[in-house]
Amino acid sequence: MKRNLLLFEIALFLSVLAVSLYMIFYYAPVEKQMGIVQKIFYFHVPSAYSMYLGWILCTVSSVLYITQKKEKFDIMAKSSARVAFVFAVLVMITGPLWGRKAWGSYWVWDPRLTSALLLTLIIASYLILRAGEKEEAIKKFSAVLAVIGLAIIPIIHISVLKWRGQHPHLLKKGGLEHSMLITFVVSMAAFTAVFIILVHQTYLMEKRIRALKLKKQNLLLNGTNDEGHN
Amino acid sequence: MIKKLLFHNLVTLFFLFSGIVNAEDVYVKIDPSRLESVSGKYLMIASYSVILCLLSAYFIYIVTISKTVQKKLDLLQKKQNEK
Numbered sequence: 017m018k019r020n021l022l023l024f025e026i027a028l029f030l031s032v033l034a035v036s037l038y039m040i041f042y043y044a045p046v047e048k049q050m051g052i053v054q055k056i057f058y059f060h061v062p063s064a065y066s067m068y069l070g071w072i073l074c075t076v077s078s079v080l081y082i083t084q085k086k087e088k089f090d091i092m093a094k095s096s097a098r099v100a101f102v103f104a105v106l107v108m109i110t111g112p113l114w115g116r117k118a119w120g121s122y123w124v125w126d127p128r129l130t131s132a133l134l135l136t137l138i139i140a141s142y143l144i145l146r147a148g149e150k151e152e153a154i155k156k157f158s159a160v161l162a163v164i165g166l167a168i169i170p171i172i173h174i175s176v177l178k179w180r181g182q183h184p185h186l187l188k189k190g191g192l193e194h195s196m197l198i199t200f201v202v203s204m205a206a207f208t209a210v211f212i213i214l215v216h217q218t219y220l221m222e223k224r225i226r227a228l229k230l231k232k233q234n235l236l237l238n239g240t241n242d243e244g245h246n
Numbered sequence: 247m248i249k250k251l252l253f254h255n256l257v258t259l260f261f262l263f264s265g266i267v268n269a270e271d272v273y274v275k276i277d278p279s280r281l282e283s284v285s286g287k288y289l290m291i292a293s294y295s296v297i298l299c300l301l302s303a304y305f306i307y308i309v310t311i312s313k314t315v316q317k318k319l320d321l322l323q324k325k326q327n328e329k
Contacts, residue, residue, distance in 0.1 A: 056289065106296065110297065
């Protein structure tokens with residue numbers, strides 16, 4: 017059953033990326049002003065959305081862990097933060113590549129770019145903190161960090177509207193042509209599927225690692241007890 | 247296995263980036279009129295390659311670690327049962 021699920025997830029992972037690849041390169045038209053480089057938008061935006069999704073999931077799981085003290089929520093928080101970080105790295109790579117063509121430089125200190133970088137650093141610091149997770153206090157502290165760190169997401173979102181930066185705001189009414197919109201929606205769906213698969217597999221990995229640690233500890237304890245009895 | 251795959255991914259990424267950085271200068275020297283289309287294509291293909299490389303590398307990494315840990319768990323369980 018588990019093997020079948022893994023095979024299904026691998027097939028889904030490859031097929032959704034292939035479909036989005038086909039739509040981006042063959043279905044979506046080339047934009048007049050920016051040319052072919054505009055197509056980066058179809059995977060840069062879904063990556064950013066997956067990053068948000070990962071961090072929101074991490075925050076929700078952290079709140080549930082603080083209130084209910086169940087281990088599964090802690091595992092989910094850590095797993096979703098890991099996946100959020102992967103997507104954050106993708107955002108930080110694809111964004112500058114687009115910027116090089118659009119603005120003539122890889123990086124500008126635009127409000128949205130700066131706040132997105134800040135979120136990436138918050139996720140990185142969360143994961144560094146989680147590296148030493150033996151103590152209960154660290155788990156709680158990182159859960160609180162995740163909750164506080166959520167505040168950056170609305171700042172990233174409104175930064176384009178409130179502060180005049182260089183980052184474009186395309187997702188307004190009539191902002192995209194019909195075939196571009198369809199390609200964008202397909203890409204968003206593909207990246208959401210990839211996000212779910214990655215979180216699920218990371219969750220399984222974390223769960224198994226913890227089970228192994230626990231089993232080793234129990235074996236050591238039992239071994240010590242047996243020696244004591246002898 | 248996992249180390250090899252990750253290494254290959256990293257090497258691919260390195261060449262992609264060096265390609266992107268050098269692409270514009272090279273094409274300016276050869277034919278400045280082609281700069282627009284060629285550098286745009288390079289940037290776009292590089293972006294998608296980075297995404298595919300990183301996502302597949304991460305996926306392979308977690309699945310391999312997960313399977314290795316599961317094997318260790320089964321082995322420990324087997325040892326425990328034998329005792």
